[in-house]
Amino acid sequence: MPTETFEFQVEARQLLQLMIHSVYSNKDVFLRELVSNASDALDKLRLEKLRHDTLDADTSDLHIEIDIDQDARTLTVRDNGIGMSYDEVGQLIGTIAHSGTAQFLQELREAKEGAEEGLIGQFGVGFYSGFMVADEMTLLTRRAGEGEGTRWTSRGEGTYTLETVADAPQGTSVTLHLKPADPDNQLHDYTSAFKVREIIKRYSDFITWPIRMASEAPAADSDDDGKGDGTPALETLNSMKALWARSRDEVSEEEYHELYKHVGHDWRDPLETIRLQAEGTFEYQALLFLPAHAPFDLFTRDYKRGLQLYVRRVLIMEDCEALLPPYLRFVKGVVDAADLSLNVSREILQQDRHIEMMRRRLTKKVLSTVKDMMAKDSDRYATLWREFGTVLKEGLVTDSENRDALLAVASFASTHHDSEQTTLKQYVERMKDGQDAIYYLTGESRQSIEASPHMEAFRDRGIEVLLLTDPVDEVWADAVGEYEGKKLRSVAKGQIDLDTRDTDTSDEEQKKRDEEYAALLGWMTQELGEDIKEVRLSSRLTVSPACMVSDSGDLTPALENMYRAMGQEVPRTKRILELNPHHQLVQALNQAYNEREDHAELGETAEVLHGLAVLAEGGQPKDPARFVKLMADRLERAL
Numbered sequence: 001m002p003t004e005t006f007e008f009q010v011e012a013r014q015l016l017q018l019m020i021h022s023v024y025s026n027k028d029v030f031l032r033e034l035v036s037n038a039s040d041a042l043d044k045l046r047l048e049k050l051r052h053d054t055l056d057a058d059t060s061d062l063h064i065e066i067d068i069d070q071d072a073r074t075l076t077v078r079d080n081g082i083g084m085s086y087d088e089v090g091q092l093i094g095t096i097a098h099s100g101t102a103q104f105l106q107e108l109r110e111a112k113e114g115a116e117e118g119l120i121g122q123f124g125v126g127f128y129s130g131f132m133v134a135d136e137m138t139l140l141t142r143r144a145g146e147g148e149g150t151r152w153t154s155r156g157e158g159t160y161t162l163e164t165v166a167d168a169p170q171g172t173s174v175t176l177h178l179k180p181a182d183p184d185n186q187l188h189d190y191t192s193a194f195k196v197r198e199i200i201k202r203y204s205d206f207i208t209w210p211i212r213m214a215s216e217a218p219a220a221d222s223d224d225d226g227k228g229d230g231t232p233a234l235e236t237l238n239s240m241k242a243l244w245a246r247s248r249d250e251v252s253e254e255e256y257h258e259l260y261k262h263v264g265h266d267w268r269d270p271l272e273t274i275r276l277q278a279e280g281t282f283e284y285q286a287l288l289f290l291p292a293h294a295p296f297d298l299f300t301r302d303y304k305r306g307l308q309l310y311v312r313r314v315l316i317m318e319d320c321e322a323l324l325p326p327y328l329r330f331v332k333g334v335v336d337a338a339d340l341s342l343n344v345s346r347e348i349l350q351q352d353r354h355i356e357m358m359r360r361r362l363t364k365k366v367l368s369t370v371k372d373m374m375a376k377d378s379d380r381y382a383t384l385w386r387e388f389g390t391v392l393k394e395g396l397v398t399d400s401e402n403r404d405a406l407l408a409v410a411s412f413a414s415t416h417h418d419s420e421q422t423t424l425k426q427y428v429e430r431m432k433d434g435q436d437a438i439y440y441l442t443g444e445s446r447q448s449i450e451a452s453p454h455m456e457a458f459r460d461r462g463i464e465v466l467l468l469t470d471p472v473d474e475v476w477a478d479a480v481g482e483y484e485g486k487k488l489r490s491v492a493k494g495q496i497d498l499d500t501r502d503t504d505t506s507d508e509e510q511k512k513r514d515e516e517y518a519a520l521l522g523w524m525t526q527e528l529g530e531d532i533k534e535v536r537l538s539s540r541l542t543v544s545p546a547c548m549v550s551d552s553g554d555l556t557p558a559l560e561n562m563y564r565a566m567g568q569e570v571p572r573t574k575r576i577l578e579l580n581p582h583h584q585l586v587q588a589l590n591q592a593y594n595e596r597e598d599h600a601e602l603g604e605t606a607e608v609l610h611g612l613a614v615l616a617e618g619g620q621p622k623d624p625a626r627f628v629k630l631m632a633d634r635l636e637r638a639l
């Protein structure tokens with residue numbers, strides 16, 4: 001096949017431009033990226049060979065090699081791992097597979113001048129980072145088991161070339177033609193063995209495969225004839241020690257962070273490192289990380305969750321989901337078990353008793369770490385909850401065993417404070433005498449919840465309400481039901497009886513009022529019966545004329561929508577319309593109803609009241625055009 005030239009995909013081109021006009025101040029990290037890819041390729045080959053021992057590949061000496069050539073000004077990172085096929089090179093290297101890239105580029109465009117570097121520093125570009133230091137990159141690769149190889153070259157501008165190569169060695173080698181060194185811009189001389197050694201030690205020491213480089217000293221001659229034979233000796237640059245197997249005081253924080261970046265595919269430091277050593281009949285070591293930022297795809301179906309599973313230092317599974325529950329899917333890390341079979345399958349793991357025990361222990365360990373963080377470092381806890389609170393709350397629904405631990409670390413926005421979150425414990429401590437429930441309201445945003453008519457009586461009486469804005473909130477609040485004997489109650493559901501009120505209405509007066517309104521309410525319930533379950537007087541409104549509430553046992557509209565979105569059939573639930581007897585419009589309607597015989601026009605007013613209640617909670621009247629017409633008619637008459 002002749003050499004073919006291809007254009008980079010638009011996003012890839014934009015990223016390459018960023019690399020060429022390099023925006024990272026620390027350019028050394030390109031080597032970490034290439035070594036990280038090479039190490040993954042070796043892991044993949046070993047796994048594939050474990051599964052299919054017929055695979056025609058040599059796995060006897062898997063390693064990474066770095067070659068530097070000062071005269072040619074090149075640096076090559078070579079591995080004898082899985083390699084790539086012709087098509088894979090086009091797909092993996094010519095395009096950017098990360099679907100987060102578009103989002104990243106968008107953020108970058110919107111960033112203020114000067115803020116770009118910080119942003120870019122948070123985003124990994126893997127292979128492309130080579131263009132920070134090189135004006136040309138060549139990749140030669142052969143997929144294990146295949147006969148022919150592929151050569152890819154590019155100057156990082158608009159295009160790259162691909163060609164088939166007859167005799168490529170197994171694996172991948174990436175050769176960078178280096179730009180001239182420019183130490184003022186942190187562009188070091190990467191043909192210096194000293195520099196390469198330093199970078200590998202710093203960023204890639206824990207890589208479990210040997211990273212070799214030709215040392216300057218000629219090899220001691222193997223045939224011991226005293227004369228060197230010219231082959232340079234290879235020195236191994238990394239210690240290859242698994243960090244999780246080393247004692248804590250031997251490993252620096254920075255080393256842990258580098259491991260996190262490798263396994264977590266993140267360029268930023270983690271928020272927390274968690275170590276666990278389990279001894280006894282089933283021995284294992286775990287090194288887990290809580291990231292500092294939620295990945296953009298955490299809530300998508302494609303999100304790859306799971307920990308790396310090792311058996312005595314050998315990686316046997318990349319994303320082992322069975323080790324943590326889905327609501328801890330953001331946790332990254334490594335688990336190394338002593339007694340598992342090397343070719344254990346996912347299906348078997350799901351049912352394995354030991355894995356089950358590990359999952360329970362790891363889950364508890366993560367939750368207790370969050371609890372500690374909450375007690376000792378509120379800023380870091382706040383970051384964790386901001387990034388992952390929504391996911392953790394899923395656990396309140398799905399993990400009854402750890403529900404109390406999750407409730408203890410959960411925090412919520414509340415009317416108590418404009419910006420600080422509150423825990424349920426703090427809420428309960430502030431409850432008023434006689435208040436027997438924890439009140440909450442769900443909605444799209446804090447602002448829309450606070451403006452909701454349902455909040456009026458609570459605001460008036462100074463009763464705190466939790467302001468919940470995640471879709472999962474309704475579900476967990478419903479599932480959990482109570483906290484320390486206090487019921488969790490939505491202020492938009494059921495009858496609200498604020499016992500603590502210093503009410504100015506005596507029972508006597510209330511009874512009288514109920515009687516006065518009985519006829520109107522009965523008529524309106526019939527009039528709006530198609531859409532409404534009941535019309536009744538409200539004790540939650542002080543300002544608005546009307547609001548919609550759900551009956552205590554019924555689904556709320558948000559939950560109904562959620563079930564529908566999940567493809568479940570749910571019947572439409574009718575809701576209750578509550579009227580504010582202190583509002584002039586309601587009072588006038590009652591009077592008119594009792595005085596007039598002809599109720600046709602009153603029917604329209606009832607409809608308008610219903611529409612207003614729906615609008616007030618951010619909904620849409622059933623027939624918006626008709627609603628507008630009715631409103632316009634009435635306004636016109638009022639002029």
Ligand SMILES: Nc1ncnc2c1ncn2[C@@H]1O[C@H](COP(=O)(O)OP(=O)(O)OP(=O)(O)O)[C@@H](O)[C@H]1O
Pocket residue numbers: 033037038041079081082083084092093124125126127128171172265266
């Ligand atoms: N040395 C290699 N051997 C085999 N495949 C490789 C090698 N280097 C890169 N690839 C393939 O190309 C893909 C893209 O690599 P790139 O470094 O751009 O991103 P990544 O490694 O997937 O992501 P990240 O940088 O977030 O880890 C890899 O996922 C891998 O499939």
